Amino acid sequence: MSNYLSKLKISTNPVTDASNTIVLNDIRLSVLSPYMLRVEIDKASEFCDQPTQSVIDRSFNEAEFTYEILGSAVIITTSSVKFIFDTAKRVMESITLDDGRKITDYKKGNLKGTCRTLDGVNGRTSLNDGIISLNGVAILDDSDSLILCDDGRVKPRENAEADIYYFAYGYNYREAIKDLFNLTGKAPLIPRFTLGNWWSRYKAYTQDEYTELMQRFIDEKIPVTIATIDMDWHWVDVVKRFGKDALDDKHKNSIYELFYNTVFPGWTGYSWNTDLFPDHKAFLTWLKNNGFKITMNLHPASGCKFYEDAYNDFCEFMEIDKNSKQQIRFDITDEKFIEGYFRFLHHPHEEEGVDFWWIDWQQGKNTSIKGLDPLWALNHYHSIDISRDGKRPLILSRFAGAGSQRYPLGFSGDTVQTWKSLEFQPYFTSTASNIGYSWWSHDIGGHCRGYRDDELYLRWVQYGVFSPINRLHSTSNEFMGKEPWMYNKFVENTAVDFLRFRHRLIPYIYSMNKRTASEGRCLIEPMYYGNPRDERAYKCPNEYYFGSELIVCPITEKVNTDTGLAGTEVYLPKGRYTDIFTGRIYRGNTLTKLYRDQSTIPVLAKEGAIIPLSINDKNNSTANPENMELLISRGNNSFTLYEDDGETLNFLNGAYCETEFCVKKTGQDLEFSINAASGDISVIPKVRNYTLTFIDISGCNNISVKVNGKDFDFETSNVKNMLRVDIKNITPEDKVIVNLNNYTARKNPEKKILLIELFSKLRGSNEKKQVKFTKLIKKNNPVKLPIQLKGPVAELEELYY
Numbered sequence: 001m002s003n004y005l006s007k008l009k010i011s012t013n014p015v016t017d018a019s020n021t022i023v024l025n026d027i028r029l030s031v032l033s034p035y036m037l038r039v040e041i042d043k044a045s046e047f048c049d050q051p052t053q054s055v056i057d058r059s060f061n062e063a064e065f066t067y068e069i070l071g072s073a074v075i076i077t078t079s080s081v082k083f084i085f086d087t088a089k090r091v092m093e094s095i096t097l098d099d100g101r102k103i104t105d106y107k108k109g110n111l112k113g114t115c116r117t118l119d120g121v122n123g124r125t126s127l128n129d130g131i132i133s134l135n136g137v138a139i140l141d142d143s144d145s146l147i148l149c150d151d152g153r154v155k156p157r158e159n160a161e162a163d164i165y166y167f168a169y170g171y172n173y174r175e176a177i178k179d180l181f182n183l184t185g186k187a188p189l190i191p192r193f194t195l196g197n198w199w200s201r202y203k204a205y206t207q208d209e210y211t212e213l214m215q216r217f218i219d220e221k222i223p224v225t226i227a228t229i230d231m232d233w234h235w236v237d238v239v240k241r242f243g244k245d246a247l248d249d250k251h252k253n254s255i256y257e258l259f260y261n262t263v264f265p266g267w268t269g270y271s272w273n274t275d276l277f278p279d280h281k282a283f284l285t286w287l288k289n290n291g292f293k294i295t296m297n298l299h300p301a302s303g304c305k306f307y308e309d310a311y312n313d314f315c316e317f318m319e320i321d322k323n324s325k326q327q328i329r330f331d332i333t334d335e336k337f338i339e340g341y342f343r344f345l346h347h348p349h350e351e352e353g354v355d356f357w358w359i360d361w362q363q364g365k366n367t368s369i370k371g372l373d374p375l376w377a378l379n380h381y382h383s384i385d386i387s388r389d390g391k392r393p394l395i396l397s398r399f400a401g402a403g404s405q406r407y408p409l410g411f412s413g414d415t416v417q418t419w420k421s422l423e424f425q426p427y428f429t430s431t432a433s434n435i436g437y438s439w440w441s442h443d444i445g446g447h448c449r450g451y452r453d454d455e456l457y458l459r460w461v462q463y464g465v466f467s468p469i470n471r472l473h474s475t476s477n478e479f480m481g482k483e484p485w486m487y488n489k490f491v492e493n494t495a496v497d498f499l500r501f502r503h504r505l506i507p508y509i510y511s512m513n514k515r516t517a518s519e520g521r522c523l524i525e526p527m528y529y530g531n532p533r534d535e536r537a538y539k540c541p542n543e544y545y546f547g548s549e550l551i552v553c554p555i556t557e558k559v560n561t562d563t564g565l566a567g568t569e570v571y572l573p574k575g576r577y578t579d580i581f582t583g584r585i586y587r588g589n590t591l592t593k594l595y596r597d598q599s600t601i602p603v604l605a606k607e608g609a610i611i612p613l614s615i616n617d618k619n620n621s622t623a624n625p626e627n628m629e630l631l632i633s634r635g636n637n638s639f640t641l642y643e644d645d646g647e648t649l650n651f652l653n654g655a656y657c658e659t660e661f662c663v664k665k666t667g668q669d670l671e672f673s674i675n676a677a678s679g680d681i682s683v684i685p686k687v688r689n690y691t692l693t694f695i696d697i698s699g700c701n702n703i704s705v706k707v708n709g710k711d712f713d714f715e716t717s718n719v720k721n722m723l724r725v726d727i728k729n730i731t732p733e734d735k736v737i738v739n740l741n742n743y744t745a746r747k748n749p750e751k752k753i754l755l756i757e758l759f760s761k762l763r764g765s766n767e768k769k770q771v772k773f774t775k776l777i778k779k780n781n782p783v784k785l786p787i788q789l790k791g792p793v794a795e796l797e798e799l800y801y
Contacts, residue, residue: 004339005152008384010185010406012051012148016058022067022074023047024087031063033179034078035169041090042161052145053154053376054403055165056185081168090162097136097170106166109134111526113435114428116375117398117413118442119362122449123420130434131180134538136170140180140402146371153335154377156370171532174521180436181520184403187438188393189517192622192646193293194409195509196225197499198471201481202447204232207277211286213483218290221618222484222496223503227292228358228471231299232276234269235307242307245325261302268302268330270345271309284353291620293355295396300341300378301363303330310344317344332377333369342385356386358411359397376400379407390648399437408439409469417446417480419453422460423542423556429467430526430544438522441469445482448475454491455558455598457482461495462601463554465502466546468523494599500617507612507625507641512547514642523547531573536591540571549609549639551577553594553602562763562788565595570602577604578633578696580611583720585696585748587801595792597761605695608635610661615691622646624684629691630661634670634745638662643684655680657732670697670740677732684732692725692738699723700743707734714738721746748799752777758792 016038022029028047030038038058040047051057065078072088082096095103113130131138142163146154165183169176181187199217210229217224238246247265272280287294304314306325315322317340331337346357359382361375379400383393396411404410412428415421429440444464445457461484464470472482484495512523525545531537546552551572559566572588579586581600594602605611615627624643644656657679664671672692677684698721705714705727715726723743730736748754759773764786775783776793785793 003151005335007152007388008338008381009148009150009152010056010380010384012056013059014051014056015049016060017062020060020063020065022076024069024074027085027087027090029074029076029083029085030058031065031076031078032058032060032165032183033063034065034080035167035172035175036060036179036183037076037081037083037166037168039085039092039164039166040161042159044159046159048147048157048161048163051148052142052163053148053380054140054142054145054184054401056148056403057182060179060182083166083168092166095137095166095168097168099136099170101136101170103135103137103168105135106133106137106139109136110138111434111528112431114399114432114437114440116400118415118421118428119413120416121413121421121424122416122418124424127428127431128435130431131167131176132169132173132434133167136168138167138176140165140167140183142402144371145401146369154333154369154372173529173532174525177433177436177522178520181405184436185406186518186520187405187408187436187516189651190408190439190513191293191392191394192506192510192513193225194394194469195506195513196470196503196620196622197223198226198228198441198469198473199224200228200230200443200471200473201476202230202232202474203476204236204276205229207279207283211283214287214290214292216483216485218619220485220496222499223617223620225291225293225503225620225622226471227287227294228473229294229296230358231267231269231297231360233273233280233296234266234271235273236266236269238266238269238305238307246305246307265302267299268305269299269308270304270349271307281352288353294353295356295358296349296354297358297360299360299362300330301361302327303337304328304345308345310348314340314344330374331368332374332381333367333372338381342381346385350386356394356396357382359395360411361398373400376404379404383407387649390650392647392649396441399432402435405436405438410437410440412440412442414447414475415443416448417450417456417474419456419556419558421446421450422456422463425467426463426542426544426554426556430524431541433522433525433529436520436522438516438524439468441471442467443473444471445474446480447473448477448480452479454487457487458491458495458598459555459601462498463556465498465505466550466552466554466601466603470499470502490598503620504613504615504617504629506622507614507628507643508547508549510646511612511640511642515548527551527571527573531571534571534573536571537573539591540569542568543570546603549605549611550580551604551606553604555596555601559598560788562786563595563758563792564597564761565792566598567593567595567791568602570594572604576607576633576635576696578609579603580605580631580695583695583722583746584799585746586799590798592795592798593791595795605631605633606635606637607633608637608663608665609633610637610639610663612639612641612661626685626687627689627691629693632663632672632692632694633696634663634665634694634743636664644680645683655683657681657684659684659732668742668745670694670743672738672740674730674734674736676735681732687729687731689726689728690730690736692727693719694723694725694740694743696746697723697740697743698746700740702739702741704739704741706737706739709735712736751796751800754796754799755793758789758796762786762789 076083080098084093112127474480528537575588611631614625641659644651660675
């Protein structure tokens with residue numbers, strides 16, 4: 001009997017210490033944290049101590065609590081929450097939070113999580129619940145989740161039981177997500193190359209067409225790190241190529257298999273289409289030699305048919321007569337099939353250069369094991385299998401329920417190319433953090449249908465640069481390609497600038513990637529995570545934290561044709577914020593609307609922000625950079641740059657390096673330090689050149705740089721009214737201290753200048769504009785502004801409060 005599945009299992013710790021449980025006949029109550037209670041009801045009193053598809057770790061630190069039983073009521077009191085469970089009614093009677101709120105409705109106020117897919121969605125769609133709620137309590141119902149067995153198999157629960165987790169975290173949103181990761185599994189550290197720009201398109205490229213396209217990206221100096229090859233890499237028109245037997249209407253597992261066997265018989269495939277790719281090995285080698293990582297598309301539903309290159313060997317393995325031309329049916333519940341599926345259909349391609357797989361499962365939710373969704377099984381097994389030789393778990397696939405953060409990356413599906421679809425994606429992405437799903441990858445630019453709109457494309461690219469994964473994608477329609485040069489020259493140049501900036505952001509995003517894996521903090525968080533008691537934080541659903549240092553406000557509406565500006569609703573917490581693109585400085589504690597032309601979107605650095613960037617923006621190398629720029633805002637803060645080899649699991653054995661940057665402000669003096677690196681310095685360059693850009697300091701006459709306590713040479717310059725200090729040849733062991741004494745704080749330009757710029761953009765009579773402008777700049781002189789200018793003028797007014 002095969003024991004292959006024993007190789008495809010994950011580490012779990014599913015048993016809660018008995019001291020944290022209360023058993024009352026057929027009810028078991030488990031206190032997992034001061035804020036989380038598990039409730040099981042099982043008529044056979046055979047409670048679940050095995051891991052499930054969603055929950056893999058119930059062994060939290062011992063939680064102190066007391067309990068008493070008053071009649072049918074079990075009253076559990078932790079250091080933070082009081083739970084009252086009624087054993088007669090078998091319901092949670094009430095939960096009293098640490099802020100005094102008494103909650104009896106555990107679904108009201110849920111701030112939602114995510115959904116399986118956005119396939120075909122034009123605009124908004126409904127989302128499933130997450131574990132963050134305005135009323136402070138949410139539930140995770142694990143009752144229908146299957147059991148993960150010790151041998152790697154999956155099986156239904158033996159009893160129809162209730163298994164519900166009550167998250168009573170009140171306003172402690174980040175703590176709730178951290179414990180969700182502890183409960184359902186942490187997101188792995190994803191490879192560094194995934195954080196660059198991706199090229200993807202559903203199109204039947206020839207080998208020469210694809211390499212010519214990627215060569216143009218190289219020539220245009222547009223960094224692309226991942227080459228995605230959609231389904232036409234394999235045979236698709238199989239009836240024309242192999243005859244009617246390719247339909248194989250004799251072996252149908254479901255209505256979906258019938259559909260894909262008869263309507264799209266070549267949807268599944270594993271053999272290179274030699275008409276398109278006459279020398280696929282040379283093709284893959286060319287991509288590798290030019291720095292691209294490779295993923296290829298899979299639709300596994302139809303198993304393996306007689307015309308596949310691997311058919312004979314797979315048949316022999318499965319003990320099927322190869323001369324029968326019998327289809328080897330896809331069966332993700334069959335251990336032997338699973339072994340052959342990877343051994344014959346995937347591993348040979350990986351040996352030739354495929355780095356990971358895009359699992360494009362759309363073929364239903366049923367298998368021969370009741371309740372087992374094949375999408376979940378594919379995500380689970382592929383993630384484990386791809387990491388078998390020391391690589392990191394990595395797939396591209398749809399969301400399959402709570403715990404899916406263990407299987408990054410998420411593929412959100414085939415969205416419609418419209419403004420409504422773009423408008424929904426920022427909210428959709430940040431809200432997914434409420435169920436711990438951090439790494440969504442969207443079809444940036446929209447997949448299908450819709451309409452041609454250069455402005456829409458540009459706004460989608462600008463959002464994509466500040467989304468978890470930036471994957472340009474479209475269908476095969478000749479006029480839907482997302483190559484920047486397919487759009488007008490302004491849009492092309494602006495899109496290229498943003499794509500290059502995404503590549504520069506990799507050091508910052510990769511450090512946030514480490515934070516996600518180790519601390520349970522998603523890269524993108526809704527604004528209410530940092531400001532849960534401020535109702536204004538809930539009113540800007542498309543605004544979000546982008547890591548620890550930035551707030552991003554994508555623009556998802558068309559510009560006003562009279563002003564050339566479009567706006568976005570923005571909530572700014574207390575503090576000072578500097579737009580890293582425009583340099584505008586805002587005071588926080590406001591709810592406002594910010595306006596920008598098509599060249600940019602608001603990306604705001606917090607007070608004291610430190611943002612590490614690679615200076616490389618022209619090629620696709622993702623190596624730890626020798627030349628770095630640090631964007632620094634005055635204030636008090638620290639940032640830890642995390643680096644390793646970017647691909648393997650060696651970091652688990654200590655092969656990683658951390659460099660701490662610190663900024664300290666005292667009056668009109670500022671100290672910035674680069675501490676000596678800690679850890680394995682062999683993973684980073686032997687020397688580094690740093691450009692320190694102080695984004696809200698315009699100058700300083702007294703600057704000193706010391707390295708290891710000794711004066712060190714440096715150069716200064718002023719770029720766009722920002723002070724820049726260049727320091728070269730810094731080794732990992734060096735400690736650098738830069739002092740700015742009596743610096744000059746950068747200020748917003750004179751109000752009159754910005755108003756002139758704004759009025760100049762307004763279409764219409766210059767004489768009428770002059771009259772309005774003259775009245776406006778005179779204090780205490782009310783003026784009736786054109787409606788198109790009211791919002792932009794209000795934004796400028798806030799700059800000078």
